[in-house]
Amino acid sequence: MSYDMVIVGAGIQGVGVAQAAVAAGYSVLVLEQKAVAAATSSQSSKLIHGGLRYLESAQFSLVRESLQERALLLELAPELVRRVAMHIPVYGNTTRSPRLIATGLWLYRLLSGFDEDSEFSRLHRSEWDALDGLQTRDLRAVYRYTEAQTDDAALTRAVLRSAQSLGAELQMPAELVGAEHHAKGVRVTYRGEAREETVEARVLVNCAGPWATEVIERVTPAMKPPEVELVQGSHLLLPQSLNHHFYLESPSDRRAIFALPWEGRLLVGTTETVHQGAPEEARCLDSERDYLLGALTHYFPRMTIPRDQIESFAGLRVLPKAEDSAFGRSREVLFHANNEQAPRVLSIMGGKLTTYRATAQDVLKRLRPSLPARRAVADTAKLPLTP
Ligand SMILES: Cc1cc2nc3c(=O)[nH]c(=O)nc-3n(C[C@H](O)[C@H](O)[C@H](O)COP(=O)(O)OP(=O)(O)OC[C@H]3O[C@@H](n4cnc5c(N)ncnc54)[C@H](O)[C@@H]3O)c2cc1C
Numbered sequence: 001m002s003y004d005m006v007i008v009g010a011g012i013q014g015v016g017v018a019q020a021a022v023a024a025g026y027s028v029l030v031l032e033q034k035a036v037a038a039a040t041s042s043q044s045s046k047l048i049h050g051g052l053r054y055l056e057s058a059q060f061s062l063v064r065e066s067l068q069e070r071a072l073l074l075e076l077a078p079e080l081v082r083r084v085a086m087h088i089p090v091y092g093n094t095t096r097s098p099r100l101i102a103t104g105l106w107l108y109r110l111l112s113g114f115d116e117d118s119e120f121s122r123l124h125r126s127e128w129d130a131l132d133g134l135q136t137r138d139l140r141a142v143y144r145y146t147e148a149q150t151d152d153a154a155l156t157r158a159v160l161r162s163a164q165s166l167g168a169e170l171q172m173p174a175e176l177v178g179a180e181h182h183a184k185g186v187r188v189t190y191r192g193e194a195r196e197e198t199v200e201a202r203v204l205v206n207c208a209g210p211w212a213t214e215v216i217e218r219v220t221p222a223m224k225p226p227e228v229e230l231v232q233g234s235h236l237l238l239p240q241s242l243n244h245h246f247y248l249e250s251p252s253d254r255r256a257i258f259a260l261p262w263e264g265r266l267l268v269g270t271t272e273t274v275h276q277g278a279p280e281e282a283r284c285l286d287s288e289r290d291y292l293l294g295a296l297t298h299y300f301p302r303m304t305i306p307r308d309q310i311e312s313f314a315g316l317r318v319l320p321k322a323e324d325s326a327f328g329r330s331r332e333v334l335f336h337a338n339n340e341q342a343p344r345v346l347s348i349m350g351g352k353l354t355t356y357r358a359t360a361q362d363v364l365k366r367l368r369p370s371l372p373a374r375r376a377v378a379d380t381a382k383l384p385l386t387p
Pocket of ligand 1: 009012013014032033036040042046047048177208209211233234270348350352353354
């Protein structure tokens, strides 16, 4: 068999690229070793957001793109992506002052092109008592603005279904075991349920998330893998919920932490712990659980938490390797190709759930020199997504 494109991984990036490629008229095969959204794409904070905090690290183009994609997803996937009111409490000792938060929210408005969801407000003191028992000692201000929430795995499945409706094929379970690139394409070998299969592709797109480096190491002639680091982010799922969504500052290290009602429970995250082992070994550590519960009880001192009923999950960010803390590092997608001008093997690492569609457009642009001319059959900016 031969395809224009073989994609490794059915996480959001893999299915996003599959959807964009079939819409552009290419034949596509997706290989997934385990299950759709089996890894990072079901372990996120489940926000479709502009990323207010990325303004602090001056990632303006990422924020602008994320806000545009958020607006589009609210339109294309109303049953999967819904608006939520986010609350930011600011205390006397919060590092970000009320003025800084207001400036950030103004900038957020500006970068969204003043869209209808960019309005924000400062709550009146009389409204504080209705905020789920939020600590009010030394509270200076509470800001409310709009974000969006999703079921990350359901969104991934919806994008895959959209790609399949346009002709994309999925092999699952199918683990990529080897790929040999040559002047005209790539010979791809994968292990299915019963045996190994080999197919030809013009290009191979590596969307293996935390396993992306392992996939690069299976490619011949050998390619030098990029310098990346896996940084674990853990979440807790508490049995009881709150009525409001909160964006908090961790009292111990001042990182941003979310406390989000989600499907009748409370999702609290996240952490940043460098992960050394195999990706499949990622687990929420006791220290991460204590860190998140410490932040939660600091802001909601009257909350009783049944500690034996807390569930947790851990996802891995693929970030460029650096000495500084992971918090301020770029969340832009990392691209890595065997040949920048005419790639046969292109790896996509990191990035955001929110911007999967824009990332996929970028991927197609990079791969055009290696692909034949085809007639587009659809536009992903107009394809509705349903659960
Ligand atoms: C803690 C955390 C919180 C986040 N929160 C948000 C958020 O709120 N909003 C947001 O927009 N973004 C968020 N992100 C970012 C977003 O979740 C990720 O960028 C995105 O899910 C990455 O998707 P992916 O497809 O690259 O990887 P994955 O979802 O990990 O998919 C990779 C897939 O490849 C498969 N695979 C691996 N090796 C092989 C092989 N050899 N053969 C076949 N298949 C293979 C795996 O089984 C897996 O299914 C968060 C990330 C983390 C870590």
